[in-house]
Amino acid sequence: MNEQQSRIFDLFTHSLIHSFTHSIIRMEELLVKYVRNECSPEEEQWVIGWLQNPDNESRLRGLMRKQWSNPSVSGVESPDWQQMWMGIARQTKDLPMESEPPLYRTVWRQIARIAIWIGCIIAFGLGIRFLREAQLPADVIYQSGADQSMRVELTDHSSVILNKNSTLTVSSDWSGPNRSIWLDGEAIVDVAEQPIGFRLLIHTADHVVTEAQKARIFVARKDKKVRVVVEHGLANFVIHYSGMLGEMKKYALQRGGMAEYDEKSTQLIRRQVNPLTYTSWAQPE
Structure with a gap:
């Protein structure tokens, strides 16, 4: 240049x-x-x-x-x-944007919002449940005598034949899919055909339940032992084990299938038997 x-x-x-x-x-x-x-x-x-x-x-x-x-x-x-x-x-109308909060604050705020919503939903559900239970009549209790059996008709067209010295408690809430009865003693339960998704739950201990949709079942609970025999139809013998995991085991029973559970030893025995051996005391339907 x-x-x-x-x-x-x-x-x-x-x-x-x-x-x-x-x-x-x-x-x-x-x-x-x-x-x-x-x-x-x-x-x-x-x-x-x-x-x-x-x-x-x-x-x-x-x-x-x-x-x-x-x-x-x-x-x-x-x-x-x-x-x-x-x-x-x-x-x-072009205000400068505020600085964004740290990521951990944003995450914790979202978690807090979700927790609040979950808490509100749970509280609302519990409130409805308590209100509904308060409006329901008391559970009905049937007690058979020392020298005779008793027949109880349920609102879903199922029936229960109580053997001597047996007690049946029927829940007053039959609006949901899980219809519950509690048995102490011996009984034959004729479970009527249930709507799709509905079940009859037969409680024989705090954590032992027999569930069925259409079946005839012998059920007994004596001396901390539970025995279930299926005369016809299908049933599930369910054990809820206590503990942090809340483990549940379900055993399918068909005609002649028997499940015996000892509440003290938590031992379960299953085998095939002749149902009439356990149902002969009741008149056939």
């Missing part, structure tokens, strides 16, 4: 720097005039348009930082850039 070209380049560079510096000064002057409400309508629209451009926000924030870090020279009035920015943002 010769001396003349170098001189032309220096003049051109100086002109660009002067023009850029002049535009910055001009922009600062317009912003000051805008804050003082001294702009003409055309200048006001130009300033608002300049501020609405996302690319210019960083420049304005730079001026704000400059204002904060370098106080004005005494006697020279300078605009409050922060106040000006908030005022412009309110007018243009």
Whole structure:
């Protein structure tokens, strides 16, 4: 590059720097005039348009930082850039976004919201359940005599024949799919055909249940021992084991199938038997 070209380049560079510096000064002057409400309508629209451009926000924030870090020279009035920015943002409805909270706070807030919703749902369900149970009549208890059996008809068309010295408790709540009865002694339970998804639950201990949908079953509970024999149909012998895992085991029983469970030793024995050996004391249906 010769001396003349170098001189032309220096003049051109100086002109660009002067023009850029002049535009910055001009922009600062317009912003000051805008804050003082001294702009003409055309200048006001130009300033608002300049501020609405996302690319210019960083420049304005730079001026704000400059204002904060370098106080004005005494006697020279300078605009409050922060106040000006908030005022412009309110007018243009383009408020600066607040800084996002840390991730762990957001996660814990979501967990807290979910926990509150779950708690409300549980409380609402329990409230409905307690209210419903309060409106239900008491469970019905049947007790057979020492020298005779007793026949009990259930509302689902099932029937129970109690042997001597036996007790049957029938739940008053028969609106749901799990219809429950409790037996202490001996009985033959004729389970009527249940609707799809419905079951009759025969409780013979705190954690032993026999469930069936259509069957004739001999059920006995004496001296902490439970015995179930299926005369016809199908049934499930269910044991709920206590513990943290709440383990449950279910054993399917068909015609002639017997399950014997000792509550003390928790031993279960299953084998095939002749059902009439256990049902001969009752008259056939």
